[in-house]
Amino acid sequence: MPQMTLIQAINDALKTEMRRDPTVIVMGEDVGVNGGVFRATEGLYQEFGPDRAIDTPLAESGIVGTAIGMALNGLKPVAEIQFDGFLPPAFDQIVSHAARIRWRSRGRYHVPIVIRVPYGGGIRALEHHSEAPEAYYVHTPGLKVVIPSNPYDAKGLLIAAIRDPDPVIFFEPKRLYRAFRQEVPEGDYIVPIGKASVVREGTDVTVISWGAMVRICLQAIEQLEGVSVELIDLRTLAPLDIETILSSVAKTGRAVIVQEAPRTCSLASELTALITERLLLQLQAPVVRVTGYDTHIPYLTMEQYYLPDAGRVRKGIEKVLSF
Amino acid sequence: MATKATLQRESLVPFIQILGPDGMANPNDVVELGLKPHDFKALYRWMVLARTFDERALALQRQGRLGTYAPLLGQEAAQVGSAYALKPEDWVFPSYREHVVLAMRGQSWVQLLTYWGGNEEGNRIPEGIRNFMISVPIATQILHATGAAWAAKLKGEKSCAIVYFGDGATSEGDFHEGLNFAGVFKVPVVFFCQNNQYAISVPRTRQTASETIAQKALAYGFEGVQVDGNDVFAVYKVTKDALEKAREGGGPTLIEAVTYRLTHHTTADDWTRYRPAEEVEMWKQKDPIKRLRLYLEKQGLWSEQDEAKLVEEAKAEIAQAVAQYEALPKRDIEDIFQYMYAEMPWNLKEQLQELKEYLAEHGGDLPKE
Numbered sequence: 001m002p003q004m005t006l007i008q009a010i011n012d013a014l015k016t017e018m019r020r021d022p023t024v025i026v027m028g029e030d031v032g033v034n035g036g037v038f039r040a041t042e043g044l045y046q047e048f049g050p051d052r053a054i055d056t057p058l059a060e061s062g063i064v065g066t067a068i069g070m071a072l073n074g075l076k077p078v079a080e081i082q083f084d085g086f087l088p089p090a091f092d093q094i095v096s097h098a099a100r101i102r103w104r105s106r107g108r109y110h111v112p113i114v115i116r117v118p119y120g121g122g123i124r125a126l127e128h129h130s131e132a133p134e135a136y137y138v139h140t141p142g143l144k145v146v147i148p149s150n151p152y153d154a155k156g157l158l159i160a161a162i163r164d165p166d167p168v169i170f171f172e173p174k175r176l177y178r179a180f181r182q183e184v185p186e187g188d189y190i191v192p193i194g195k196a197s198v199v200r201e202g203t204d205v206t207v208i209s210w211g212a213m214v215r216i217c218l219q220a221i222e223q224l225e226g227v228s229v230e231l232i233d234l235r236t237l238a239p240l241d242i243e244t245i246l247s248s249v250a251k252t253g254r255a256v257i258v259q260e261a262p263r264t265c266s267l268a269s270e271l272t273a274l275i276t277e278r279l280l281l282q283l284q285a286p287v288v289r290v291t292g293y294d295t296h297i298p299y300l301t302m303e304q305y306y307l308p309d310a311g312r313v314r315k316g317i318e319k320v321l322s323f
Numbered sequence: 324m325a326t327k328a329t330l331q332r333e334s335l336v337p338f339i340q341i342l343g344p345d346g347m348a349n350p351n352d353v354v355e356l357g358l359k360p361h362d363f364k365a366l367y368r369w370m371v372l373a374r375t376f377d378e379r380a381l382a383l384q385r386q387g388r389l390g391t392y393a394p395l396l397g398q399e400a401a402q403v404g405s406a407y408a409l410k411p412e413d414w415v416f417p418s419y420r421e422h423v424v425l426a427m428r429g430q431s432w433v434q435l436l437t438y439w440g441g442n443e444e445g446n447r448i449p450e451g452i453r454n455f456m457i458s459v460p461i462a463t464q465i466l467h468a469t470g471a472a473w474a475a476k477l478k479g480e481k482s483c484a485i486v487y488f489g490d491g492a493t494s495e496g497d498f499h500e501g502l503n504f505a506g507v508f509k510v511p512v513v514f515f516c517q518n519n520q521y522a523i524s525v526p527r528t529r530q531t532a533s534e535t536i537a538q539k540a541l542a543y544g545f546e547g548v549q550v551d552g553n554d555v556f557a558v559y560k561v562t563k564d565a566l567e568k569a570r571e572g573g574g575p576t577l578i579e580a581v582t583y584r585l586t587h588h589t590t591a592d593d594w595t596r597y598r599p600a601e602e603v604e605m606w607k608q609k610d611p612i613k614r615l616r617l618y619l620e621k622q623g624l625w626s627e628q629d630e631a632k633l634v635e636e637a638k639a640e641i642a643q644a645v646a647q648y649e650a651l652p653k654r655d656i657e658d659i660f661q662y663m664y665a666e667m668p669w670n671l672k673e674q675l676q677e678l679k680e681y682l683a684e685h686g687g688d689l690p691k692e
């Protein structure tokens with residue numbers, strides 16, 4: 001089995017689906033000739049031509065809005081928004097239309113688009129290139145939100161997202177693009193949307209995370225001695241895999257949620273609410289949130305102080321254990 | 324009578340050039356600029372400083388001493404010529420490539436390095452300088468400039484705003500909305516598009532099927548003009564005219580400065596992936612700095628010694644800025660939480676405390692993992 005980085009796995013997923021299904025196209029800024037600023041779409045222009053690997057004008061609302069129209073008329077667009085910080089111009093098309101067309105049309109129309117977005121901090125980039133905006137999209141009814149943490153899942157989830165009949169926001173933790181390699185099967189397979197993965201089984205505490213923070217959590221867990229930690233990688237943020245989450249926390253009685261996004265009104269807030277609503281009497285301690293702060297992510301000289309690191313995750317685990 | 328074919332070739336907007344690539348200019352056109360030899364030398368000096376800064380910043384980035392950087396190589400005349408026409412009371416709304424514009428308006432090179440080094444303090448515009456901060460989301464600043472100029476008009480002030488953006492920016496909705504508002508309300512704003520032929524890898528032809536960018540102004544009910552963006556005289560002239568018109572109540576102008584980005588989009592880019600070397604070579608022949616130097620030499624205003632002296636001075640000025648930049652004090656952790664609101668709310672106070680305690684547990688800094 002070939003060893004791939006996360007970015008290669010994304011590229012492989014796109015190629016696999018484009019070969020299988022002629023209605024799949026990719027579109028976005030610099031995705032054609034240049035192969036994408038991160039090389040996610042490398043080689044697609046050469047293999048599938050300019051009508052299926054489309055360099056668009058520089059306009060995010062235009063990209064998503066026309067992708068919606070293409071989807072209504074039988075294509076399956078995979079639109080790339082170049083960075084997390086440039087999703088806002090497309091926000092109107094996403095929340096006012098992509099998320100509502102199935103509902104508004106009473107099921108007559110639906111929007112099978114995927115919006116791929118390099119996500120998150122840790123790459124020493126400029127402002128607006130390091131954001132973690134998942135909460136806006138998880139909060140929006142009608143959208144699915146997916147985020148892989150490793151190459152294997154990235155390929156399987158992206159293929160599943162392309163085949164999904166509803167709009168999927170597909171966040172790609174960009175600091176992991178080239179961080180490590182993993183065995184990734186050739187050809188076609190899916191990782192189902194809506195299923196979390198239990199990365200590590202344990203009995204004392206449940207750590208819930210997603211994206212690049214999963215690796216940070218693993219690092220923290222390896223540093224801890226004498227604690228049995230269960231680590232859940234959500235993989236899909238909407239709809240949540242409530243079963244996996246609740247059965248784990250019911251078992252351990254303790255939960256730590258780790259995210260790089262700001263804390264207030266975040267996915268960590270929602271998870272905390274779900275867990276306390278449904279498991280209050282099984283909890284041994286209040287849920288702990290290890291998160292980015294309620295500020296904008298700093299520029300590169302300070303971003304490492306903002307993003308949770310293994311030490312902060314350890315501290316969160318110790319806190320929930322010592323309650 | 325013109326045939327259909329010639330009509331099609333006729334441009335809807337004028338194209339202005341004063342100084343050719345060979346350094347030749349029509350003396351009457353030069354007189355009309357209203358500039359003196361010391362102005363010519365000042366323009367030249369700024370362009371050389373711009374390039375010196377650019378080279379140094381690129382080198383620093385390659386050595387890991389600066390973050391991702393957006394070079395201006397090749398666009399010196401478009402920037403220097405336009406900024407030279409501004410008055411201190413005018414507002415400047417930059418994108419991210421106008422290093423020399425900001426410097427000409429009184430921001431220090433150290434401050435620019437501080438920004439590109441990934442320190443928010445690089446955004447702290449000194450009091451009294453009417454510059455706005457670098458705007459990374461493409462085209463968004465076009466609306467801010469329109470609003471600032473509109474306010475000047477509503478308050479009865481004689482100041483204008485100029486906004487810088489690229490060819491790619493003209494595809495964003497904000498570009499159209501900004502121009503439309505400016506046209507409707509006859510706002511004293513100058514839209515300065517540096518058409519450097521590419522938006523990262525995407526060529527200008529992929530941004531618009533329009534023959535020129537300048538002609539887009541016509542549809543919004545105001546004047547558009549194309550100018551040779553590598554000709555510092557012509558750029559100065561069209562910008563000055565547009566600003567004067569705006570000050571007199573004549574409303575907005577769209578200037579399309581036709582130029583070329585001679586190197587990578589940023590240090591994270593590789594231009595060899597999307598354009599032929601011959602194209603870049605062709606544009607190098609139109610170098611904006613060489614052109615003015617040839618002119619100055621022909622006029623007997625510039626010698627080898629002048630050149631050597633200027634190059635030395637520029638290097639020294641930038642070297643001093645680099646030294647100051649690298650001597651900046653280590654930043655305070657509180658910086659992360661500052662300036663979110665006029666007053667820090669409870670959650671930020673708590674989170675700051677949390678971070679301080681965490682660092683204190685590890686000897687004052689992040690644990691080494």
Ligand SMILES: Cc1ncc(C[n+]2csc(CCOP(=O)(O)OP(=O)(O)O)c2C)c(N)n1
Nearest residue numbers: 029086459460461489490491492521522523
């Ligand atoms: C809204 C938005 N989308 C995408 C980007 C990423 N991006 C940065 S620069 C750039 C190209 C800009 O081209 P142009 O407007 O021609 O300006 P130039 O860089 O050539 O000066 C892109 C797509 C961005 N900064 N903002």
Ligand SMILES: [Mg+2]
Nearest residue numbers: 489490521522
């Ligand atoms: Mg450009």
